Amino acid sequence: MAINAGIQQGRSRRDREWSRFAGIRQCNNIEDFRSMARRRLPGPIFHYIDGAADDEVSYRRNTEAYERCDLVPNVLAGVESIDTSITVMGQKLAMPLFCSPTALQRLFHHDGERAVARAAEKFGTMFGISSLGTISIEDIGSTISTPKLFQLYFHKDRGLTNSMIERCIAAKFDVLALTVDTITGGNRERDLQTGFTSPPRFTIDSLLSFATHPVWAANYFTHKKFELPQLKDYVKEGSNISVSVGDYFSTMLDQSMNWQDAADVRKKWGKQFCLKGIMSVADAKRAADIGATGIMVSNHGGRQLDGSRSPFDQLAEIVDAVGDRIDVICDGGIARGTHVLKALSLGAKACSGGRLYLYALAAAGQAGVERALGNLRAEIERDMKMMGCRTVDQLSRDNLKFR
Ligand SMILES: Cc1cc2nc3c(=O)[nH]c(=O)nc-3n(C[C@H](O)[C@H](O)[C@H](O)COP(=O)(O)O)c2cc1C
Secondary structure (H helix, E strand, C coil): CHHHHHHHCCCCHHHHHHHHHHCHHHCCCHHHHHHHHHHHCCHHHHHHHHCCCCCCHHHHHHHHHHHHEEECCCCCCCCCCCECCEEECCEEECCCEEEEEECCHHHHCCCHHHHHHHHHHHCCCCEEECCCCCCCHHHHHHHCCCCEEEEECCECCHHHHHHHHHHHHHCCCCEEEEECCCCCCCCCHHHHHHCCCECCCCCHHHHHHHHCCHHHHHHHHHCCCCCCCCCCCCCCCCCCCCECHHHHHHHHECCCCCHHHHHHHHHHHCCEEEEEEECCHHHHHHHHHCCCCEEEECCHHHCCCCCCCCHHHHHHHHHHHHCCCCEEEEECCCCCHHHHHHHHHHCCCEEEECHHHHHHHHHHHHHHHHHHHHHHHHHHHHHHHHHCCCEHHHCCHHHEEEC
């Protein structure tokens, strides 16, 4: 019975064995998963997830920013049953945190996006898939029935951009997020040092790293060939030539992208539309003006412009300016349930994150992501009770004090 249930959910015997071996019950927080991912992944792949731009200052600040203010709880609030659900960009989610879109997931675990999507579905939250996803739009559309976001890159090849939008409409995706902070590639020095490319290029150094991670290597080489199904019909060489993500941003994306292009994408899409990577108040207002229904306040997890402000530090100003016109999402740096509560107290409608589930995916596939989301959900529930809040909208700036 249990085996059948596992197979129905698409998890193979090997996956179950892997998760048992992985000892993910010992993983109580994101740092635990990060350590496990570091052990499991070849160096170049771990550092692709873990790294950021230049000196990685923004990356560190994204989390540190949450530590510069304190929660002020209320008590005696009758919190035996609480409701952590929220509605963001028209999607009802069971928890106020969702999975940001991230590239290349089958490099991290052979089930890739399918594992993350299924875990997100179990927790009633939204799953975001990247233009650089390794599972197709159609596959994800038929795998889960919970809210789905597609992250769009704006390519020079308009046929490619339009084909992604049309495929998302056909696969009944709910939200389109246009990423606006990758106008050129960030300077990710760890990737330069390791020579990371997608798919992996086999140099002497990288072969050594793969040889010392035989479980990863066996899974990579015995599962379906790596590809980028959103791109492959439009890239002359197919999507199996090794390129760095920086090269992709700099050569395939359209640096002339402007507000009119964003408005045109919104119009073509016609449903819930979000700009991902908004940081200034002026841009937040323009996003509302072109009819976006959400913005992800984000510096791409510190992977693009190092030295840019953290999303949490920038949140209050943006909420004050446009919070009554558009859903504001705080993206990045989240490592604890209390971080989510702090962002919601400032007026974010929801939070989102990438590495918070990616380390867990690398550690143990779907079971890992479920454990990571489960830990965060338990923290959010526990923290809401200790804050004296029965519903998310009871959190307010009265609950927060900056030092
Ligand atoms: C390995 C990795 C790959 C990513 N790929 C994409 C991508 O393809 N498209 C995109 O818009 N953002 C991408 N992001 C950024 C995430 O969507 C998100 O903004 C970021 O991870 C938030 O920071 P956090 O990792 O601290 O939560 C990526 C992030 C990581 C860590």
